[in-house]
Amino acid sequence: xxxxxxxxxxEGGWPGRVLAGSLGRCHQGPEPxxxxxxxxxxxxxxxxxPERRFGVVVVGVGRAGSVRIRDLRNTHASSAYLNLIGFVSxxxxxxxxxxxxxxxxxxxxxQEVEVAYICSESSSHEDYIRQFLNAGKxxxxxxxxxxxxxxxxxxxxxxxxxxxxxxxxxxxxxxxEFAFLKKEVVGKDLLKGSLLFTAGPLEExxxxxxxxSGISRLTWLVSLFGELSLVSxxxxxxxxxxxxxxxxxxxxxxxxxxxxxxEKAPGLKRNRHLSFHFKSxxxxxxxxxxxxxxxxxxDQNIFVQKLLGQFSEEELAAEKKRILHCLWLAGxxxxxxxxxx
Numbered sequence: 001x002x003x004x005x006x007x008x009x010x011e012g013g014w015p016g017r018v019l020a021g022s023l024g025r026c027h028q029g030p031e032p033x034x035x036x037x038x039x040x041x042x043x044x045x046x047x048x049x050p051e052r053r054f055g056v057v058v059v060g061v062g063r064a065g066s067v068r069i070r071d072l073r074n075t076h077a078s079s080a081y082l083n084l085i086g087f088v089s090x091x092x093x094x095x096x097x098x099x100x101x102x103x104x105x106x107x108x109x110x111q112e113v114e115v116a117y118i119c120s121e122s123s124s125h126e127d128y129i130r131q132f133l134n135a136g137k138x139x140x141x142x143x144x145x146x147x148x149x150x151x152x153x154x155x156x157x158x159x160x161x162x163x164x165x166x167x168x169x170x171x172x173x174x175x176x177e178f179a180f181l182k183k184e185v186v187g188k189d190l191l192k193g194s195l196l197f198t199a200g201p202l203e204e205x206x207x208x209x210x211x212x213s214g215i216s217r218l219t220w221l222v223s224l225f226g227e228l229s230l231v232s233x234x235x236x237x238x239x240x241x242x243x244x245x246x247x248x249x250x251x252x253x254x255x256x257x258x259x260x261x262x263e264k265a266p267g268l269k270r271n272r273h274l275s276f277h278f279k280s281x282x283x284x285x286x287x288x289x290x291x292x293x294x295x296x297x298x299d300q301n302i303f304v305q306k307l308l309g310q311f312s313e314e315e316l317a318a319e320k321k322r323i324l325h326c327l328w329l330a331g332x333x334x335x336x337x338x339x340x341x
Contacts, residue, residue, distance in 0.1 A: 054114045054115045055110075055112045055114045055115065056083060056085060056113070057085050057086055057102065058087040058117045059104075059107075059118050059120055060089065060119035061093070062119065065117070067296045068117050068300075071294075071300055072084040072300075076301075077301065078304040079300070082304065084099060085112055085113050086099060086100045087100075087101055088104050107132075108137075114137060114138060115140065116132040116137050116139050116140070117140045117141075118132075118139060119142050121206040122206065123205065123206055123207070123208065125141055125142075125144070126147070126148070126155065129146070130155060130158065133158045133159055134158070138167075138307060139159070139164065140165075140167045140300075140303045141167070143215055144212045145168040146327065148327075149324065149330075149331045152323070152324060156320060167306055170299070170323075171298070171299050172217075172219060172220060173220075174292075175292045175295060176290045176291070177286060177292075178220060179289075181283075182223075182224065185224055185276065185278075185283070188280065188281075190256045190258075191279060192256060192277050193221075193258045193259070194259040194274065194275045194276075195217055195220065195221060195258070195272065195273075196263065196272065197214060197261070197271070198263045198269060198270065199270040200265070200267070202264060209330070210235070210262045210264070211246065211329070215326055215327070217262070218260065218326050219322070219326050221250065222326055223322065226253055227253065228250040228252060230249075230250060230251075230329060230332050231249040231257070232249045233249070233332075234246070234336075242266050245263045246337065247259065247260075248261070248333055
């Protein structure tokens with residue numbers, strides 16, 4: 001996930017208020033992979049004693065990797081199907097919380113290892129995914145799975161060729177804020193909207209161009225309003241100040257404008273500010289809708305359900321289509337911004 005799992009616990013607070021008239025209809029985007037009722041229904045299928053356990057190795061032990069290791073070691077319905085073998089790191093750590101470090105070569109060649117969790121920096125995802133798929137392992141990867149739409153298509157084709165699960169984490173779709181938004185916009189006619197995200201600086205070499213490192217915001221917009229078209233994109237940078245502002249103008253299939261802004265600089269608080277205007281009212285930021293609990297565990301539950309074949313081909317195809325659309329848009333945004341330099 002972007003910068004070593006910085007989504008843990010959510011992306012900052014949501015100050016502001018909801019100004020809601022009797023909101024009318026809005027064009028809704030594709031559903032996240034599971035609604036909560038469906039997730040609960042599928043989770044009940046995991047409560048029985050597992051017939052087998054998949055050996056897992058975690059690659060990268062930053063924030064996201066550490067949370068993954070914690071969830072794998074705790075007693076959960078999905079964790080019962082998984083057996084943590086060890087972790088891979090470029091640093092020589094020996095062990096972490098009693099979990100042994102193993103070499104990448106051993107992880108790739110071991111028949112005991114059947115699953116790899118890729119929790120390293122975004123720039124390394126593509127290479128790790130390719131190596132583990134070629135070694136015949138299932139892969140869970142923090143978003144973005146790659147920094148290229150073409151590479152993502154190639155890796156999905158490789159996963160299908162090998163008969164393995166390739167799962168890109170999107171915990172932002174499992175947050176309380178997203179559930180609230182999804183409920184608020186359903187059936188309403190969008191006139192225009194904007195989403196601004198602020199945070200401290202990120203190294204592009206490690207985490208990718210801002211459209212990729214910030215792809216969770218793009219995923220929100222696509223999941224809420226459907227596939228989007230790119231109208232324009234600009235990037236303002238002051239490298240000496242570590243300042244960056246990316247401004248992206250998008251359009252829904254019904255020609256409603258959406259503006260997405262990523263602004264990063266030292267001292268900027270991690271926060272989101274949104275504004276959606278409908279024919280019958282407006283949504284300006286959000287109330288406090290509760291703490292995001294166990295969102296990485298919920299993502300692991302979805303991954304295990306994929307391992308167990310509990311999703312239909314239609315569900316998996318819709319998810320893949322959304323992920324590839326967002327990666328394609330991110331690539332187009334990068335091209336637009338770089339062409340103007």
